[in-house]
Amino acid sequence: MPATPSAPRSSRTRSWWGWGYTDAHPDDAECAALGALLPGTLARPLPVPRIADLSIGRPAMTPPPSLTHLVTTDPSARAAHAMGKAYRDVIRALRARPGRIPDLVAHPTGDREVADLLDWAGEHDVAVIPFGGGSSVVGGVEYRGDAHRAVLSLDLTAMDRVLDIDTVSRSARIQAGALGPVLEEQLRPHGLTLRHFPQSFEFSTLGGWLATRAGGHYATVHTHIDDFVQSLRVITPAAAGTSWRLPASGAGPSPDRLFLGSEGALGVITEAWMRLQERPRHKASASIAFADFHRALDAVRAIAQSDLAPANCRLLDAGEALLSGASHDGSSVLVLGFESATGPVDDRLATAIDLARAHGGHADDRLATAIDLARTHGGHADEHPVDRDASAGSAVSAWRSAFLRMPYLRDGLARMGAVVETFETAATWDKIPALIEAVRTEVGAAALKITGHPATVNCRLTHVYPDGAAPYFTVAVAGRPGAEVEVWDDIKAVAGEVLHRHRATITHHHAVGRDHRAGYDLQRPEPFALALRAAKDALDPHRILNPGVLLD
């Protein structure tokens, strides 16, 4: 079936230096109010940075005539492609010390152009940094060092179309440069959805999700995007190819799984056939308070080890619940959500609440909400990245609003000289309680020691499994003016050491990029390290693709 004729684009202005849309940024007064919550921050916000204040310089190379129409050397475009959106990127912009500005930004519109750009780059020793929405928080889209003659940022967002839809097999062929809302809008007329809603949904692309094994909507079972991949098209300097559209296969090691998580180091993913779903018609959600975080962990484990498969199963510790407005009495809060296109989910929610109660949880019955969307909305589900439900004012909706607002608030605090960042991991259940305690204690102590200010270290579980969970930590502390990057790097080094000591992964879904290389190198088993290096040599013989991620 042919797909929709054109991809919609937002008319709002993206920030070149901070998260998301500029019209959603906190203003100076809100920044000051945020800063007042954190002792030791600045009296007034750092000014919003301007590209004109950067020393961008002339590009080291210009493209050949045959590629000129694809490549820009415009300073604004180059600045907007210099970094991702980690705290350390935001503060580097605020301090006018950005990472290496790429010399060139390319916007290919098809596979042939991607291949041509790779050919030219390989011949001229030009580093190529694949770039989707640019929302990396691990240094995944910047260049470090000076081993190449020039740096080209390969922006794929002009390739943003849903090219084919197979409604029988519920799948679609989608170009890698489609941002979340862009692809969902094209699927909507067919009654289907990819239903992959990372926090960055509006500002990240399918290709970025695939290349980083992004974590999405589902808190259980299909947590990463990996499982929704039917086929990948990959262009490497050495060869291009497309895996067959298959629901499953036992023919050798999965060819797609080598490129999922390859972060642009092995090739450029230009399109994928993705598995879709019907929009859910039945939903039910509830929030459950726990006085004791450790009993809450037991409750979540019981739910994760059942076959209830909640779509949402996020446990917020007391600090996280307070910050998001989900609780004000020192309770931990479990946000539970079920959804289905097949039938009502009230029974599953009730069973999950029973499990939570057996571990000391208190459900606020007024807030447990079942929604039969087929009945109340004529089958139209509200498909906002984090679906709103009818329980306005509940802990569930408070958390959901805060979830989308958090990165903006982080940038507001950054303007107040605060160090505010998140990191995430995963470990088996036997290690989870001690791991969370160690991160809180040791990272908090390190932040105090490094800055002289008391730090906040909060934790939530974003995804849960029968055999473990993915804790997600938020750290906030006043920085040392002008040395915020160094302060954060020192704090993060302590965090990395704690994760390694507990054999908890250096990343559950933020990817490795450049910032997690030390932890990744320790974690990666040697046979796979040898295989990955060999694959890199074979596919990228000139070593131009995203140098420094995953491998040296």
Next chain:
Amino acid sequence: MPATPSAPRSSRTRSWWGWGYTDAHPDDAECAALGALLPGTLARPLPVPRIADLSIGRPAMTPPPSLTHLVTTDPSARAAHAMGKAYRDVIRALRARPGRIPDLVAHPTGDREVADLLDWAGEHDVAVIPFGGGSSVVGGVEYRGDAHRAVLSLDLTAMDRVLDIDTVSRSARIQAGALGPVLEEQLRPHGLTLRHFPQSFEFSTLGGWLATRAGGHYATVHTHIDDFVQSLRVITPAAAGTSWRLPASGAGPSPDRLFLGSEGALGVITEAWMRLQERPRHKASASIAFADFHRALDAVRAIAQSDLAPANCRLLDAGEALLSGASHDGSSVLVLGFESATGPVDDRLATAIDLARAHGGHADDRLATAIDLARTHGGHADEHPVDRDASAGSAVSAWRSAFLRMPYLRDGLARMGAVVETFETAATWDKIPALIEAVRTEVGAAALKITGHPATVNCRLTHVYPDGAAPYFTVAVAGRPGAEVEVWDDIKAVAGEVLHRHRATITHHHAVGRDHRAGYDLQRPEPFALALRAAKDALDPHRILNPGVLLD
């Protein structure tokens, strides 16, 4: 937690040439009765082959003194490790034309010994064929050609222990050489189960399942063993390593997924931490008859695209249903089963039956059986590989009995000179009806043309997905006496051509081995082919590991 002290072993005798246990083989009279069903077969069965009738010869090399205690040159052991259990293996044994007999059979008891054997083999140009239960049906455990000085079969079944159990995270560290019943017996005292029940369950090992991405118990969601892997230990000639125990990770491409499906060509999997489950306490099953196979396909698709997640969802076409005794009136039969350790599954079964009825299915209500094992058996589930339920005499149980008996009957027919074999594939739903029709028609026509006898080509769906299904075909036809291997190879070549034309995978769960190389080479995308070759060169520089599978 320490594991159980010793691994149980069966006292029954394994057949060196045919499927399973010798005491389960059809006798001459049963063989003759089977042969009478297939026109053109022999008047009396070929004799049971004897090792003494093979010309085995002296081993080309002997092991060094340091390894002598691990290695045998006993002719019986060598003959029993010469081939797997495909039809072409059985008929080669019956015709006293086995594949290359390995020179040596090693039985290492630990990782150090595996590494020592690989070191010695690498230094002396000895091919090493990892061998678990030896149930390969794709030529995965034999040697072809003469490029090496000698051939060593690396039998891992002495490494059959459950070494650690983590009941909190519901996982266990299990040695790769444990046969299905051996590992389940060790898990049973802890109330846990791996619940991976391929047809070969009794005669295949964990390591074999991992190396071939075996298909197991579940017809939906977790169909292959891949998803139950928490960590792998792999020994390669170049390096050994163990991935961290993680419930999930986004740190680079999955290191385990490169070795899952690597079929012994990249390294030897010696142990794995596996995700376990509670034994189910609630079960319900039903069989549903369809007059129209195409409407049955639609029904199965509707169930696969719901979130009901049946554990069993096997659709038998009319021929398959007749052979297994599930139906005698030309109906296709859908065998549905649900199970849970969390709560009753009757509602899920009822919803699935409703979906089937909406597509013309007729459920025999007397046979829809819900079993609350917690109530009726004090919590003890019968954990036979294909769980028996209370509906004795039903289509469900008829099919289940036939499922386990089928490979034995195949060998009985082989003794009658018949060509009887299976092959399986997977494709997206849009291709399924035409694919099944083309296989039936073209393979049936080819078999008739090649043999001069009418052929039976039956189909069942073994695993189903929201975006597609895995059809499994059985072919039976009288062979040309003495040329059965060639007949089958010619028929299989036609099957492979049909699969390729429909872009259906060359294998859903039987693996590639040597028999599927041509189809696999056509299917594998070029970037992955380059990466896999490079990984092979890096990990197995002397090219001693299972030469000929996956790669030349």
